[in-house]
Amino acid sequence: MQTELHESLRKGVRELCARFPDPYWRELDAQRAYPTAFVKTLTEAGYLAALIPEEYGGAGLHITEAAIILEEINRAGCNSGACHAQMYIMGTLLRHGNVEQKRRYLPKIANGELRLQAFGVSEPTTGSDTTQLKTMAVRKGDKYVVNGQKVWISRAEHSDLMLMIARTTPVEQVKKRSEGLSVLLVDMREAVGHGIAIRPIRTMMNHATTELFIDDLEVPVENLIGEEGKGFKYLLDGLNAERILIAAECIGDGRWFVERATRYAKERVVFGRPIGQNQGIQFPIAKAHVHVESADLMRIRAAELFDNGQPCGPEANMAKLLAADASWEAANMAVQTFGGFGFAEEYDVERKFRETRLYQVAPVSTNLILSFIAEHVLGLPRSY
Amino acid sequence: MKIISCIKPVPDPASRLVINETKTWIKDQDLTFVASEADNYALEEALRLKEKHGGEVVVISMGGEEAARVLRSGLAMGADRAIHLFDEKFKGADEFAAAEALAEAIRKDGGADLILTGVQSDDLGTGMTGVMLAEFLGIGHATVVVGVEANPDAKTLRAKRELEGGMNETVELPVPALLTIQFGINQPRYASLKGIMAAKKKEMKVLAAADLGLADHQVGRAGAMYEVKEVLIPERKSRVEILTGTPEEAAAKLVEKLRKEAKVL
Numbered sequence: 118m119q120t121e122l123h124e125s126l127r128k129g130v131r132e133l134c135a136r137f138p139d140p141y142w143r144e145l146d147a148q149r150a151y152p153t154a155f156v157k158t159l160t161e162a163g164y165l166a167a168l169i170p171e172e173y174g175g176a177g178l179h180i181t182e183a184a185i186i187l188e189e190i191n192r193a194g195c196n197s198g199a200c201h202a203q204m205y206i207m208g209t210l211l212r213h214g215n216v217e218q219k220r221r222y223l224p225k226i227a228n229g230e231l232r233l234q235a236f237g238v239s240e241p242t243t244g245s246d247t248t249q250l251k252t253m254a255v256r257k258g259d260k261y262v263v264n265g266q267k268v269w270i271s272r273a274e275h276s277d278l279m280l281m282i283a284r285t286t287p288v289e290q291v292k293k294r295s296e297g298l299s300v301l302l303v304d305m306r307e308a309v310g311h312g313i314a315i316r317p318i319r320t321m322m323n324h325a326t327t328e329l330f331i332d333d334l335e336v337p338v339e340n341l342i343g344e345e346g347k348g349f350k351y352l353l354d355g356l357n358a359e360r361i362l363i364a365a366e367c368i369g370d371g372r373w374f375v376e377r378a379t380r381y382a383k384e385r386v387v388f389g390r391p392i393g394q395n396q397g398i399q400f401p402i403a404k405a406h407v408h409v410e411s412a413d414l415m416r417i418r419a420a421e422l423f424d425n426g427q428p429c430g431p432e433a434n435m436a437k438l439l440a441a442d443a444s445w446e447a448a449n450m451a452v453q454t455f456g457g458f459g460f461a462e463e464y465d466v467e468r469k470f471r472e473t474r475l476y477q478v479a480p481v482s483t484n485l486i487l488s489f490i491a492e493h494v495l496g497l498p499r500s501y
Numbered sequence: 502m503k504i505i506s507c508i509k510p511v512p513d514p515a516s517r518l519v520i521n522e523t524k525t526w527i528k529d530q531d532l533t534f535v536a537s538e539a540d541n542y543a544l545e546e547a548l549r550l551k552e553k554h555g556g557e558v559v560v561i562s563m564g565g566e567e568a569a570r571v572l573r574s575g576l577a578m579g580a581d582r583a584i585h586l587f588d589e590k591f592k593g594a595d596e597f598a599a600a601e602a603l604a605e606a607i608r609k610d611g612g613a614d615l616i617l618t619g620v621q622s623d624d625l626g627t628g629m630t631g632v633m634l635a636e637f638l639g640i641g642h643a644t645v646v647v648g649v650e651a652n653p654d655a656k657t658l659r660a661k662r663e664l665e666g667g668m669n670e671t672v673e674l675p676v677p678a679l680l681t682i683q684f685g686i687n688q689p690r691y692a693s694l695k696g697i698m699a700a701k702k703k704e705m706k707v708l709a710a711a712d713l714g715l716a717d718h719q720v721g722r723a724g725a726m727y728e729v730k731e732v733l734i735p736e737r738k739s740r741v742e743i744l745t746g747t748p749e750e751a752a753a754k755l756v757e758k759l760r761k762e763a764k765v766l
């Protein structure tokens with residue numbers, strides 16, 4: 118029954134994605150434009166509401182299914198990066214928001230009326246060291262007044278709501294640096310131009326990422342998610358889900374590269390034989406395939422643990438690392454297999470190559486995963 | 502309007518097909534099956550007619566697990582319920598035996614105002630099942646349909662048929678009727694997530710040969726009108742002849758050959 122559901126999901130997403138073929142993405146990439154039509158279609162078909170409980174108008178599915186949806190999007194040559202956050206950022210609201218907040222926002226997020234797909238964590242001066250972030254939210258009556266700066270805040274221009282993490286208690290006044298941070302829900306429809314200025318950052322791939330300048334932004338106290346000061350814990354709570362979903366996207370990319378390279382290697386004839394007849398070409402393809410498939414097993418394992426409510430930190434992190442490495446290896450292999458044509462925009466390999474490179478760095482850098490495994494799984498001394 | 506849409510499971514066109522040991526069919530144990538493409542157009546047309554005129558859409562398929570799977574997809578696309586003809590005895594049916602079993606199942610379900618099939622299947626491609634089904638049910642039919650307009654009040658429908666040479670014709674039929682739907686008549690929808698979730702709760706009735714009141718000699722291989730003797734891959738022949746001489750001489754030889762051997766001039 119479960120596998121039948123998974124098959125239906127794959128089929129449904131694949132058929133939807135078929136309406137957004139390579140030229141659609143190529144064109145957007147050239148203009149660095151947001152795939153509005155694609156995201157709208159996906160939202161209307163309900164796929165981004167997979168994780169929202171049925172009582173709030175979603176499908177009430179689990180991480181396993183959500184991951185399948187994102188994997189299929191990337192496998193079809195589309196890019197989940199434009200929309201995955203609408204699927205999982207609401208998790209923080211769902212787990213830690215109060216009933217009033219959930220009733221107010223979740224049904225509208227489920228039907229796409231509200232886009233909650235920006236999460237403001239990263240800052241220019243603190244990088245991977247999240248607890249050092251400098252953005253301050255000071256409570257004044259029934260409002261927080263926020264000042265600071267955020268960087269790499271993706272989809273901010275395409276979001277009605279943004280979750281933002283800011284310090285509410287100065288670092289000198291807390292016992293641990295991880296305390297005193299809070300999660301605020303910012304209404305971007307009001308905030309932009311009234312406390313938030315957005316500056317788009319042009320990157321090597323089409324990813325609507327931005328820099329935010331926050332200047333006396335007023336956020337009503339009722340928009341605090343959960344308890345004041347517990348924001349870092351809430352952030353960590355959502356990480357395993359994010360790791361698993363990103364792993365699935367990488368696996369989708371990996372499969373896309375392997376499929377495209379295999380097809381090309383069969384068709385391209387040089388020296389009177391298909392290039393795929395040469396072991397120098399077929400072994401890297403086979404190897405990339407092996408690595409993508411083995412990463413997939415770790416992702417399935419992590420998702421299974423997650424959905425059964427069991428601890429899955431190591432598995433989720435390992436899945437993300439293995440999958441990001443596998444998709445990057447596959448990307449590199451695909452460029453090599455396509456030779457000169459791998460560099461031509463028309464073949465889409467270079468575009469996907471640029472897109473999948475991100476996952477070595479964001480949402481978490483590979484080194485930080487290795488540090489996590491070394492410290493928390495192997496018991497080695499903390500390195501930073 | 503009650504519409505029944507027939508779906509045949511066929512091997513996924515992306516599969517690698519291998520002929521079986523007895524050379525009577527392909528090895529189909531490990532293949533994935535999908536709905537035959539033309540049947541998707543038929544179902545989409547059924548769903549559109551329902552959206553316009555109300556009523557229900559029932560999907561029906563004969564086969565093993567693969568049939569249940571294509572029916573489930575049909576339910577996810579928006580059909581209201583499904584009928585699965587599932588029995589070892591149905592195996593080896595030809596178009597005739599399939600049409601008879603489908604006809605009995607449709608009768609048992611109380612008939613329908615409109616029955617749709619694809620114009621032909623992706624595997625056998627004979628285009629006969631729909632026509633025979635109409636005959637078994639004693640109703641009118643139109644084939645290769647590229648447009649449908651229903652008039653439920655008058656109990657008639659108009660079907661636009663594709664003719665050869667780029668022409669169409671419009672025919673009017675009394676309902677109940679059967680139409681075989683041509684490729685490309687519409688753009689079949691994809692299942693929404695809500696559709697997929699709802700499909701899990703929809704009815705899928707399973708019927709065996711005995712439920713249809715059909716005797717063993719009427720179903721499956723025993724009920725078939727023909728038998729496949731051999732499935733084969735056409736021999737690939739290529740004959741290359743290089744004409745020598747000066748361009749003038751070669752051209753003269755070519756014209757001679759086109760006239761006498763190829764007989765195209």
Ligand SMILES: Cc1cc2nc3c(=O)[nH]c(=O)nc-3n(C[C@H](O)[C@H](O)[C@H](O)COP(=O)(O)OP(=O)(O)OC[C@H]3O[C@@H](n4cnc5c(N)ncnc54)[C@H](O)[C@@H]3O)c2cc1C
Pocket residue numbers: 235236237238239243244245246268269270271272320324326475478479480481482483484485488500501
């Ligand atoms: C396209 C894009 C979209 C993004 N979207 C968002 C978003 O929507 N919201 C958001 O909040 N953030 C977002 N980010 C930010 C992303 O999460 C960060 O870039 C990432 O966490 C790394 O932080 P940093 O860039 O400051 O790198 P740094 O922390 O400066 O790290 C630089 C390098 O040093 C390494 N390094 C740092 N510390 C250590 C250590 N202790 N041991 C070993 N190596 C170390 C890192 O692994 C990395 O390779 C996005 C980034 C990009 C590029």
